[in-house]
Amino acid sequence: MNVDGETHSDEVEPRLLLVHYLREFLGKTGTNVGCDTSNCGACTVHLDGRSVKSCTVLAVQADGGDIDTIEGLAEFSSNGDEEAGWHPLQRAFHTEHGLQCGYCTPGMIMAAKDLLSENPDPTEDEVRHGLEGNLCRCTGYVNIVKAVRTAAAEMRGDKVDTEVGA
């Protein structure tokens, strides 16, 4: 399979989950495991452009697929200004304080990216429902919602307005 632009080929046990393939075979530890029931969404990645919980996909099911993880999201910035290469969602989570401990963040950002590809201008309510498969225990979600709408505005090229009810 292709992961963050690199092709990998391995023989794996049929029961191996995609998230464990990413973490243990490829060392892609940016994708986290937060539960064992597919509730928390910490392990969210993209499979062929759509978000999936990688604890709910067998590695063999992703055979031949394109996987995008948090680690492939930023563009490499050659001038030393790392943040210049960040995806708007990464930048907005930072500026809006959309993370505290950061454990849910990779999954939250990958889920949000999928949400914005479907709905580039979500209301607050649409963001809240669009991310209901991802649990955060630190932020109370207020700043996550703000961050997603801030990034959405930047990606649309609009003026940023994340006030409630906007």
Add this chain to the structure above:
Amino acid sequence: MTALDTPPTLNVGVTRLRKEDAHLVTGRSNWTDNITLTGLLHVALVRSPMAHAKVSNVDVSAALEQPGVVAAFTGADLADNWAGGLPCAWPVTPDMKSPTHLPLATDEVRYVGDAVAVVVARTRPQAVDATEHVVVDYEPLPAVVDMEAALADGSPLADTSLDTNKSFTWQKIDGEIDDAFDGAAHVTTRRFINQRLIPTAIEPRSVVCAPPRETRETTLWSATQVPHILRLMLALTCGVPEHELRVVAPDVGGGFGSKLNVYAEEAICLVLARKLGKPVKWTETRSEGYQATIHGRDQIQDVSLAFNEDNTIRGMRVELHADMGAYLQLVTPGIPILGAFMFNSIYKMDALSFTCHGVFTNKTPTDAYRGAGRPEATYAIERLIDEAANELGVEPFELRERNWIKHEEFPYTTIAGIEYDSGNYEAATAKAREIFGYDDLRAEQAQRRGSGDPVQLGIGISTFTEMCGLAPSRVLGSLSYGAGGWEHASVRMLPSGKVEVITGTSPHGQGHVTSWSQIAADALGVAYEDVEVRHGDTNVAHKGMDTYGSRSLVVGGYAVQVACDKVVAKAKKVAAHLLEAAEDDIEFSGGTFSVSGSPDANTTIQDISLAVFAAHDYPEDMEPSLDSDATVDPENFSYPHGTHLCATEVDTETGRVTIRRYVAVDDVGKVINPQIVDGQVHGGLAQGIAQALYEEAVYDSEGNLTTGSLLDYYVPSAADLPHFETDRTETPATSNPLGVKGVGEAGTIASTPAVINAVVDALRHLGVNDMPMPASPRNVWEALQAANNGGAA
């Protein structure tokens, strides 16, 4: 949007974007489970499926034959490796009962999840598979599940080595409590259930331990809030010399108290690594953690308030039953005891009686969960005040204002004997009412009641305070806590003018690196970017008391400030020497030392740092170093307070509760970073609201946890929670030079009663006067049915 247009030289009090974020938003994080070491082996535990049983035989021989298995041990095999049981550092009474808590049980298991054997294999799947081949013979014993039944004569015992299920009874009586009640014009009495919760930090617990190699040092990485406490306690539990043990808390994904402990798996990994001479790793699954990581709350609260004719409070009686679970973990018994100082809250009264019974049951141990004793107390008093207001026929705000401490009365020594140094309940309440539109919402409520709208509006109030910034060491000593409450910081001035701050606090999401940088940058007059903060590794931060109890800024930030002040004092001495002026004539501002009256004669702290490094020319009566340490011990707790207002819409046909508005006005004293403070409040609110509406750890009569995974235990998502409107008033704390009070737990403490008061308020006219938590559709609907049937809800 966040205001970033701030003067470039001023850091404290303005938002600085977090230094912690870059590696977290790009997936370069360093969680314990990410750590790999050459030859790493994986640990899996065999856990009891029974709440209470004799263990007559454990056989690991078949497991040893499984692929990849390197070793397997029973509790008996490892029994000689423990220098002691897992520690409880808070013996609240001299006669407190505390069963020996071995990391691996030997002859009796006392809750579902109690570990009886351990398997070590080359991969994690191999280790987990092999646990299926460990044979354990259990002889079932009756499970003790209900706290009150546990104290009845003839109850089975949760631990057969004890002769009782009562761990302790702790009592504190202030004032003439019988007089207060005997002469009362009115008494309001209620029983509240503060249900058991599961903290659910999103990062599961994980431990890695590497045995000694080129030195005698053993290194243990753990997803912990308390690396320093852990080092000492593991040294004592496992008989490892403390100076040969290094503990590291790498990136830690939330804690909320659940990682404020010394766990069996930490001790087991330490012993296994040393016994096998190989590095080992254990990471819990979520369902495993729901059994093996501490729970919180779980109190039965019987509370009464006695009033005078004029509605002033005469006294309060509190009797608690607090579920300890099967063992006393690090601070289990102390958690409900903290309530002894908090049930009176912001209210004046002449007498307070507090009695707490700590009870053993065959359930996962309880311990600190965000707020730790203060949310429970705050829930009871704020619910009780609302019930009393209803019985007395007065507006709930009126009854609160009649009884709260007035702003001009601070400092105020409460009936519980502690001194609230500052506060202004009037100001916070006025601001909250204005933002909320209190009067308009009351009018809408009346209109909906009048029209019989199936969706009723309720307004809930919580005028809370709490005690945090743990803590004055002498006070902790008087409460029999096993350690002090000081905190340590070191500030190193590097030759290039950059600064290293080393803190004894151990952040796991709170943003200490950012906030401590702001404090140091302003104190030293250097750029925010020129400060690095190091923490969480006992080889780097050699002294500390770690992070819990909203203490880190109040005590740890205070230590950073004092250490910086010492650096400046030393640098001033050098500046006077180099500028050939008297020290008293040296002024310090914005990183520059200048001679009073001769502003051209000046030098910077960076230049002095280099000069002291070179050490060619410095005062004779000092060492060539600006580096400074500070260990501060606060003189008092800090007392954040605030007024939270919640408007709920309750569907009387379905029982569904929706929060329409939530306004939180908090007074946490001076603010270092407004964005971080708001974030702490948001997260706290979410957890307090979750207790009110969603979460409950449920056990069946056999002692099985029926909410054993995230499928059954309802942690709210973004779709379950409202937008929060936060604002602040600012009454500085007087017990530290920063004027800060701590903000980590305030939102959780305040919000649970605000929500439940709102739900009850929505249904009061329908005869509902009580609401069990969580106020799920079923619980709300049942309360309505009970009221309809004429019975007390």
